[in-house]
Amino acid sequence: MNSAEYGVKRGFSQAADAHQAVTELRAQIDQPDTALVLLFCSPAYDLEQLGPAIAEAFGDTLTLGCTTAGEITPQGYCTGSLTGLSLNRDACHADAVHIDRLSEFAFSHGLDSVREVLARMAQTEGPDFASGTFAMLMIDGMSSAEDSVLSALHAGLGEIPLFGGSAGDDLEFRRTWVYKDGCFHSDMAALVLVHTPYPFRVFKTQHFVGSDTKMVITGADPLHRIVTEINAEPAGREFARMLGMEVEELTPMIFATHPVVVRVGGADYVRSIQKVNPDGSLSFFCAIDEGLVLSVAQTVEPYDNLAQVFDDLQAEIGPPQLIIGCECVLRSLEMERTQMKKRMGELLIANNVVGFNTYGEQFNAMHVNQTFTGVALGRTRR
Structure with missing residues (x-):
């Protein structure tokens, strides 16, 4: 389930109780010198209990997360679960910024947020850090702010590739949440920059x-x-x-x-x-x-389409030790209708995918739908 020798751990829990789910997940992804924890959680959890439980479990470690419309776990597709991953300091240096009040979002606000996190990253990794860095965005999926936010982020990030997903609430379309400092918030986005010595590719595909x-x-x-x-x-x-x-x-x-x-x-x-x-x-x-x-x-054949993408990624960077994936919930619905979900889930398991079903996907400057986007992390250090 894990690539501990590379500084990467993945896990999940189907426990219905928030504290038990966090305890089980932490036992799977805890490692020395953890630099980053990413969590994807079902909105079925009591978020008022889940938030503090996450904060207690992971302490001062940089921890980001959001609610989902389904989870992609080390055991394939799930609902009602908590899944996530950790990267240690040998695998990455990470830094993040949260953007609140999306309902009042201004381009300058987004640009300032990006510049803030870029400046901190440059101080730590040096001025040429961009070539080994990718960005991930998690954003309130009911905010309708993705396009505006992406425009500002893309302008600030320059050559740093970005992917991401819009948080979900299991097709209720009422309210979605992003995690910050022990609480879940709506009207918020989280941007994390990850600088890594491993080869990676940010990608997207749709069928x-x-x-x-x-x-x-x-x-x-x-x-x-x-x-x-x-x-x-x-x-x-x-x-x-x-x-x-x-x-x-x-x-x-x-x-x-x-x-x-x-x-x-x-x-x-x-x-x-x-x-x-x-x-x-x-x-x-x-x-x-x-x-x-x-x-x-x-339509083109969805399984063959995604399998070809994974084959291409492996040809570029070798077998992935981790893929962080953001997949549109509408793709998941289609897989259920065509009775393809189990087979597709096995493909995700085979390629070490962890992530979530979204209300929209981000790829560089574009906010899109019915797309699978993510980052694949190789095993051989540059």
Whole structure:
């Protein structure tokens, strides 16, 4: 389960009691000179108990985490669990910054936060630390602030690659949380920078590509990610028509299997629909605006797609000792529908993946959906 000789440990607990879950996880990932702990927890836990239990268990160690829409554990997909990992000081130097009040977020605030953590990292690792550093973002998945935050972070990070995920709440879509200093907070993001002597690759993949079936957003509320009109018709009804359905048939499972794609810089990025609103409009998981041209996505085989990504990563950096993964919850729903989840979980186990199902994924400057993004850490030091 662990790569202790490399300074990496992974673990999880399915205990329902918050204190017991933390105790069991700590027993698996505790190691000398721990530099960083990352935790992904089911929102089914009593967070008022879980937060202090985490703080007591890991003390002064830099510890970050968030709630999920499902967990990716050393034993595959789980729900209702607590999973995580630790890296020791031989494996990395880590530093983090929390960005609160996302509802009042300003570009300058985000840029200042990045510069603050970059300055501390440069003092510790020297001015050329960027080439051996990656960044991970965990952010309130109900904040609708991901696009604005990413814009500022990407501007500040420069060549440092970033990945991340939006926190979830098991498809309740009410409130999501990010952990800080013994408490769980909404309206917050956590950015961690990890400098490591091991080779790594930040990556993304999705099993959807664009098609010739196009649509134009002709009415939208960008602030709230709501589309009111598609092709000058009521959004829900027109999208259902394009799928050969009635609007009443549009369910989360339909949205999971029929996302839309926007093409940016020659690459496809998935935009997913969250729900149909009572007025017939559509709420999206990502930024949306009038005039945007989208296409109904076409599917490629998801297992083969992810297996090829892992093969490519192994060819680049060798067998991964750890992959931290952020996978859209809509992918998980699709795996359940197609009865592929067990097989996909075995693929994740074989590649040492730990992470969570998200309400959106981050890759450098892009906030996307129905995507698997993460970082793979090799075994041979540079």
